[in-house]
Amino acid sequence: MxxxxxxxxxxxxxxxxxxxxxxxxxxxxxxxxxxxxxxxxxxxxxxxxxxxxxxxxxxxxxxxxxxxxxxxxxxxxxxxxxxxxxxxxxxxxxxxxxxxxxxxxxxxxxxxxxxxxxxxxxxxxxxxxxxxxxxxxxxxxxxxxxxxxxxxxxxxxxxxxxxxxxxxxxxxxxxxxxxxxxxxxxxxxxxxxxxxxxxxxxxxxxxxxxxxxxxxxxxxxxxxxxxxxxxxxxxxxxAGADARQPDIPPVPLDIEEKSLENLRIAWIDQIPVYPVAEEIKFAMQGVRKKLADALINVESWVPKYDFAHAWEVFYAVGTYNLIYTQPTDLKSVREQMAFLWREATQGDKSLRKISKVPNISLPIFLQPSLKGYFAALTKRDNLIAQMDRELEQWDVLLCPVAMTTAFTHRAKGAAIEIDGKKVPYQMANGAYIVPFNLTGHPVVVIPIGFTKDVPIGMQIVGKRWKEMELLSIAGKLDRIIGGFRLPDY
CATH class of the missing domain: 3.90.1300.10 (Amidase signature (AS) domain)
Incomplete structure (x- = not known):
């Protein structure tokens, strides 16, 4: 090699x-x-x-x-x-x-x-x-x-x-x-x-x-x-402003450095409404132990944030953004309908009720309105402000990337089994990541462990417009937690 x-x-x-x-x-x-x-x-x-x-x-x-x-x-x-x-x-x-x-x-x-x-x-x-x-x-x-x-x-x-x-x-x-x-x-x-x-x-x-x-x-x-x-x-x-895209603001990259000893780090191994695979929980708990052994203060914390509502608003805003970009040829429409059918009919019953992807997206696709779009954006604004307030007391939040680790190949939208329970496809993959697309907060993912087959990563969430501070903290944490490992091929 x-x-x-x-x-x-x-x-x-x-x-x-x-x-x-x-x-x-x-x-x-x-x-x-x-x-x-x-x-x-x-x-x-x-x-x-x-x-x-x-x-x-x-x-x-x-x-x-x-x-x-x-x-x-x-x-x-x-x-x-x-x-x-x-x-x-x-x-x-x-x-x-x-x-x-x-x-x-x-x-x-x-x-x-x-x-x-x-x-x-x-x-x-x-x-x-x-x-x-x-x-x-x-x-x-x-x-x-x-x-x-x-x-x-x-x-x-x-x-x-x-x-x-x-x-x-x-x-x-x-x-x-x-x-x-x-x-x-x-x-x-x-x-x-x-x-x-x-x-x-x-x-x-x-x-x-x-x-x-x-x-x-x-x-x-x-x-x-x-x-x-x-x-x-x-x-x-x-990064930086672009004459071809005037809505990109000329906000300079931050340069603030913080020592590990003075950091306030929040940690979640799972949000109750979105239970993660046991191997992910184990890896997240291992992260906390390594940081504790290094005398880094980490506190268990779940934000007072309506993740289920954020899920719905993400798909509402996303549907409005994508509504005029989706292919309308017969093959593509069939594929989209097949995906929505699988997402709507497979998985754990209680989690399927939370997922609601077809129930959110289909009505918007069938009858979009400017009023509905503005209503979704207003809900998004409120959730951004809520997440900003919740994260204000912390330098970073550590949390899982997904409910699932890497899974075997399957049809788009087919359910994913997590610890013996079937979970809707979109939620298994997206429950922990789409909230930070919705709110716009920067996130770094680092590797933290392995199952017997595949790696496990962790999200490190920072404050908006604080990428360099976030990357600096992520680098310091990474030196304690682990690092990249070559695949065994």
Whole structure:
């Protein structure tokens, strides 16, 4: 195994600039890794044929004393929902199978401007709309820890690629856990920034035939990596106002540092209404013990927050955001109806009553109204304020990522068994993550343990607009709790 492919991006950047290794050597190492393992994982769906040539140019520029930026000569991957100039962008959607954009998404452009080399695109769920890597164009994405398990979604290929050493860093997106759930399933680090911290311009959630933006709330751009340092580097490069998206505010990144000894850390191993798998509870309790042994004060705490109501409001706002973007061809409609049928009719009876996804979404799809949209946004505003008040007393909140660990491949919407009980698909995956899409709070996921088959991750939730403080705390906690581990393949 070439150790270069498991070296963090920030270290590769330093090594290239110091002449310890060339950009060509690093790029070739990743291309070799992709060649060896991608046929098993289906993580990378489109290779960039110009990657090696760009690496040669990076080396030549460095030899002349030119510095392209913080990622000079470092190869990375891009989720195939971000437009990449001259490189196929499909979002896993049949009508876009031959779509080649003429310009980059803003976040892609910023990474290129920092010297990054685009290795290729990573396979998502179709139109970034599922918790598994299933789409119409490419084979399903498999988890590097166990090929019979999903790597999560919708940043499915990105998580598998970073985990297996096919990429050191993947630009990803998160509208309902699409960064955090795959990080949890694959044992990675993931960052969902504050809502509107990073421009979403050039991301295909709306189809390319649309002349207007529909997804205006809760949708964020972040990254997947094998270290906290790479998350920090990435957010510094992609955050900030964008002339093409004027609703992104020019809020500077915070730089506040806090010592562990002075932190106030809240901890939840589960919310009663959303019982998690025993293996997740055990891992969360292990985190608390490790921190206690390190003399770090952690307090059990459940916020006075209506998570069940937040679930309903998330799906109401989400439905309004997506209502004009969903494909209306017969095949797509059948798939959507099949998903809603499974979600409505499978799972534990009491949890199914809480889930309510079809009951929330179908009436809005059938009869949307401006009044209903504004009512949903008002409820969201109230829940944001409520979460802000609850988190004010804490520096961070530690909580599970999902009710479930990574699960075996299945049809979209099929129930998931947790400790012998069937749980509705959306809730098993989303109960702990969508509240923070709704409220817009930044979240870092770090790996904390393993089942016999797959990793377990943990959410670290911070205050809105405090990404750098959150990442600093997450890094300190990570050094006590654990770290990335290579998959056993």
């Amino acid at each position: 070439n150790k270069l492919v498991f070296t963090p991006a920030y270290q590769l950047a330093r090594m290239i600039k110091e002449g310890q290794v060339s950009a060509v050597e690093v790029t070739q190492a990743y291309l070799n890794q992709i060649s060896q393992y991608n046929s098993q994982l289906n993580a990378v769906c489109t290779l960039n044929p110009e990657a090696l040539e760009t690496a040669k140019q990076a080396d030549a520029a460095l030899a002349k004393g030119e510095n392209w930026g913080a990622l000079h000569g470092v190869p990375i991957t891009i989720k195939d929902t971000f437009e990449t100039a001259g490189l196929r962008t499909t979002a896993g959607y049949e009508p876009l199978k031959d779509y080649i954009p003429t310009e980059d998404a803003t976040a892609v452009a910023r990474l290129r401007a920092a010297g990054a080399i685009i290795l290729g695109k990573t396979s998502p769920s179709q139109l970034a709309g599922d918790y598994q890597g299933i789409n119409d164009l490419f084979p399903r994405v498999n988890n590097p820890w166990n090929l019979e398990y999903t790597s999560g979604g919708s940043s499915s290929g990105g998580a598998a690629a970073v985990c297996a050493g096919l990429s050191p860093l993947d630009l990803a997106s998160d509208n309902g856990g699409s960064i955090r759930q795959p990080a949890h399933f694959c044992g990675l680090y993931g960052l969902k920034p504050t809502d509107r911290r990073v421009p979403t311009t050039g991301h295909i959630g709306d189809t390319t035939t649309m002349d207007f933006r529909c997804i205006r709330q809760m949708f964020t751009v972040g990254c997947l990596a094998r270290s906290i340092e790479d998350l920090s580097l990435c957010i510094k490069l992609i």
